[in-house]
Amino acid sequence: MNTTLNAIEIKNLSKKFKAYHHRESNLKYVFLNLLKGKRKKLSSEFWALKNIDLDIEKGQTVGFIGCNGSGKSTLLKLISRILYPDGGDIDAHGKISTLIELGSGFHPDLTGRENVYINASILGFSRAEVTKKFQAIVDFSGLEDFIDNPVKTYSSGMYVRLGFSVAINIDPDILLVDEVLAVGDENFQKKCIKKIMDFKKEGKTIIFVSHDLKTVEELCDQVVLLHNGKLVKQGKPVEVISEYHRLLIGASQLQVRKEDPRQGESAPKDRTTWKNRWGSKEVEITGVQFLDLQDNVMEFAKTGQPLRVRIAYDAHKEIENPVFGVAIYSDTGVHVTGPNTRKHNFPIASLKGQGYVEYEMESVPLLPGSYLFSAAIYDYQGLQAYDHWEQYWRFHVIESPEMSERLGLIAIPAKWRMGKSEGKKLRR
């Protein structure tokens, strides 16, 4: 094997943690147990990572994705030697640095300048290196004017920026990034992404952990999917990310089956206690289903393909001129759309008993991801809610073979065209 091509080699790596039942790092328990003359096991253990094999080539940007608690940060900490493995080996070739928000290491009484020097040395800089990098760090933070004030006079944003600027101006061979880009304002975030791009251009190896799948896809050459401490899939970003979506769907499907015998209905939450439901309930929404055109319950929707949402109702008395409305929200809370039957000129004269209303999309414009769905029935003026379920249902969109758009939130059906302007200037 040619080791020079790999920046990191991980073999059969495992890590276990103690799962505390209650806080026992207390001498009382130790003494009590000594008195009882037994060494009772105070806590049980669980494997946060199990048998991970992974090689990362030099110069690659690799993304780690997975649900909360899947072991991403743990793996990163093992690579950076903050944690020790309980089994297996890690070989890293080159100087490793973790990009972290270091503000917590600041001492409030010392000036920004003094804290920069201390923090840089925590990251392993030598004195000469800090001196060389100092101006770059201050420039990046944009805090030139404040650098000689004690950091206790800084705003929390300034704190974070300075701490982060120290960390990002390091010069490692391998850079580990764990969800720190959410730090600072938008401008600062852009600066950070740009800096990471620079690292990439310089041929450094980067490992990038994030729940922001769009950024992962943009930045990474390879993505690794972790689930319950196991490496599930490794490969091209698009493939691994869609596997992740499938995994998420699988998880919520299981939940549906457990709680709701009506299979396929996407109702993951307890219906009776759901607090985002309101209305007079003269007519109730009894369920929502996501179907394809053949009336099959869909596991997930696909970008660019049809989707039918069936809203089942039960009207306890006759209701005249009701309006059905739906809404779709992105995972990040963006309100994507909110159509209703009145706006779409689909008058409903009256409702009585049970039935359903369907909202059909010829072509789902949503890009792959997880979405929240609301459904509601209102009176004609839209003033009185009969039954409103806010962001109650979750559905997932995955990419379809014929639709390869990836950036943004939606794919707008559109065409490109070109022509000659024949001497006339295009008006700007």
Next chain:
Amino acid sequence: MSDVRCQNVGLRMIKRIKGIWEFKYLIYNLVLRDLKVKYKGTTLGFLWSLLNPLLMLAVYTVVFKYLIGPRVENFTIFLFSALLPWTFLSSAVAMGAGSITDNGNLVKKVYFPREVLPLSVVLVNLFHFFLTFLVLIPALLFFHIQPGFAFLFLVVIIFFQTLFVLGITLIFAALNVYYRDIKHLLEVLLQLWFWVTPIIWPIAIFPEKYQDLLYLNPFTVFVTAYRDVILKNRIPGLLTIAGVMMLGILLFLLGGLIFHKKQRRFAEEI
């Protein structure tokens, strides 16, 4: 077989010390930070660190001179020579015990040799120890003691005491991560240790045949060494010197080993 293992431990230790040496600039910065923070905004600066032992000295002298004084000549210097080393030990251990837990945020986020944290606390206290020694010299002259050739031995004693203090600090810093009440227990232990050590009372108050028992307390050995040099202006006996060296090396190795073993799980236990 065990030879090979011994060699491995030795090799690992050297590697570890090398790894710590790479972070010397961090150690320097941490020591500097502690000193700066301590004296920032105080006009008298370093004088404060002198004031504390001086005050203690004054109080103890006034109180005990008349209780014990008659049995001891030159009581002030007698007290000085043991109280300063003791202050070094007790404040380093008390401060150092929390050095890992107090910096939990860093330990959880960044890799650096964890030994750096207790080590820098010990160095800060060593620095203060030196400063207070500066007070000692005028005091000696005042009490008509001429520092002689034997005083060179102070360097040896201080060096091994530093190893000794470092070893204890490492042990408590590591244990404190796992058992948070260690810090409180430590305060009591240090109080106790102070009173069972012949610091403000002379060994001579014990009957001769029991005096050897006092040397079961390792700090008695250090006190004897310091007093031999400072008070009696003579080179300590071979046994005392050997004891000082052995204790220094022993605690240093023990502390280093315990700390090294325990530090593997610091980041997850904090």
